[in-house]
Amino acid sequence: MLNKLLFLGSIFSLLIGVASCDHKTSKKSIVIKDCTGSYLQIEGSDFRICNDSKVEHIPNGTEVMATFRSSSTCEVDNQIRCELYHKNEGDIRISKILAR
Numbered sequence: 001m002l003n004k005l006l007f008l009g010s011i012f013s014l015l016i017g018v019a020s021c022d023h024k025t026s027k028k029s030i031v032i033k034d035c036t037g038s039y040l041q042i043e044g045s046d047f048r049i050c051n052d053s054k055v056e057h058i059p060n061g062t063e064v065m066a067t068f069r070s071s072s073t074c075e076v077d078n079q080i081r082c083e084l085y086h087k088n089e090g091d092i093r094i095s096k097i098l099a100r
Contacts, residue, residue, distance in 0.1 A: 035082035
């Protein structure tokens, strides 16, 4: 009985650990830049890049392989840009990017 409880406790702890991991995604994408900021276009949807310094050396329209995660805070919110609206599916933070 004690072994079963210990086993179940271990499984539960493992599930909690996996659920709390920082979920990163790697995808082939295209860097999109306009006066509103920088975006990754993935399968036709644009995602705003919060740490756009990661792509400042990459020209607009370049195909890249990017590793990123979604972000709940975005420092580019405090930057003054043009007054256009760029539809996007949310904010992301890039951890690694390679031009293809």
